[in-house]
Amino acid sequence: MKVDRFYNRVAETMDRSEIRRIQEKRLRQTVAWAYERVPFYRRKLEERGLTPEDIRGLDDLQRLPFTTKDELRTLYPYGALAVPTSEIVEIHATSGTTGTPTLGFYTSNDIEAWAEVAARSLTMAGIAKDDVFQITPSFGMFTGGFGFYHGARKIGAMIIPTGAGFSRRQIQYMIDFGTTAVCAVVSYILRLTETAREMGIDPARDTKVRKGIFGSEMWTTEMKKKISQIWDMDVYDIYGFTELCGPGVANDCYIHDGLHVWEDHFLVEVVDPRTGEVLEPEERGELVFTTLTKEAAPLLRYRCRDISYIYDAAVCECGRTHRRLGWISGRIDDMIKVSGVSVWPSQVESVLLQHPEVGQEYQIIVTRQEGLDRLKIVVESRHKLEKHEADRMALKLAKNLRDALMTSVEVSVVDPMSLPRQEVGKAKRVIDERGV
Ligand SMILES: [Zn+2]
Helix, strand or coil, rough: CCCCCCCHHHHHHHCHHHHHHHHHHHHHHHHHHHHHHHHCCCCHHHCCCHHHHHHHCCHHHHHCCECHHHHHHHCCCCCCCCCCHHHHEEEECCCCCCCCCCCCEHHHHHHHHHHHHHHHHHHHHHCCCCEEEEECCCCCCCCCCHHHHHHHHHHCCCCCCCCCCCHHHHHHHHHHHHEEEEEHHHHHHHHHHHHHHCCCCCCHCCCCEEEEEEEECCCCCHHHHHHHHHCCEEEEEEEEECCCCCEEEEEEECCCCCCECCCCCCCEECCCCCCCCCCCCCEEEEEEEEEEECCCCCCCCCEEEEECEEECCCCCCCCCCCEEEECEEEEEEHHHEECCEEEEEHHHHHHHCCCCCCCCCCCCEEEEEEEEEEEEEEEEECCCCCHHHHHHHHHHHHHHHHHHHHCCCEEECCCCCCCCCCCCCCCCCEEEECCC
């Protein structure tokens, strides 16, 4: 559906030259702020013989050093702060499943900026004051719940802050309160779909939900199409991560061709993940962000480990002038090397979902047998199948996967609902049993 509303039309449609002017001014301010207030950045700049005066504009950006996730971990908990803790009003953290968590800090102005970009993103997805908006990501250290909350507060939508879990109650609330818009971690909307069906509820027929905004996990165009059909809703993709701000860094418009990144708040580059060399538009690599308005913990050239690219064309039919990112195809950490071949979970999902009989969940399992890597995909069928039907489907999927991944794959098809589900947080679909 065409959505031609803006939350902040002036900011969202300003000329490219104006965006550049704002970025240059804010970059100079951010570098000076970081240098003067964060000893970690002062040291990094000094190591390069730089002072804030050396960074006059965007052309000097590449002179600045990168910041990595590992460096941020060494600053845990308060080493990245540019303000006293008394100025901090909110703190968030990554799940820390891969080590020390990394943190996001917010001053009052930072919350205001986060709410602004989240409100732009939600408005872009058609969410307005008259919507009943159910927020299913958790309200906790994860940025999801609060990010949507701050944005929706600005818009004035009626917020149903369910947070994560209790899926049957979520569905009941959807019906009782007449929820019209929902946000979720991608795998959780799939979980809600199953729950609705278990309760004998057809999401398209029996609920009023017609707008959905999902993110926080890699997902494919095929998955978007599937969710959109089941719920009869417009599906939007939102992007963000803890260290920058949660949901609201970028979002797709009704054209559904890439994610507009709010360039007056975030400066984005794409680099070769191995060499750090800056890549051209349309070249896929690691996203690197510099914050332009963050007070609490500014970040210079932060390598966020997500893989995507920047669109070459600036102007979009929706009227927004902020450049677009391609769909996030995964995180560097998600890439699996199988016998020397790089396999992305997104490639696997893309192939699986082209098959109409594929159900909700799948797992990618890598093992090593007699010194050889083996890739196995376990996938649920949509309906319960006879053994010979399941075997036939497995053979077909194995062939299609081999053609796409250029490596041999063993597939087994299992009954619907037989793989584990995640009630809270992100799905774990890759299991590497090779050890280290
Ligand atoms: Zn657009």
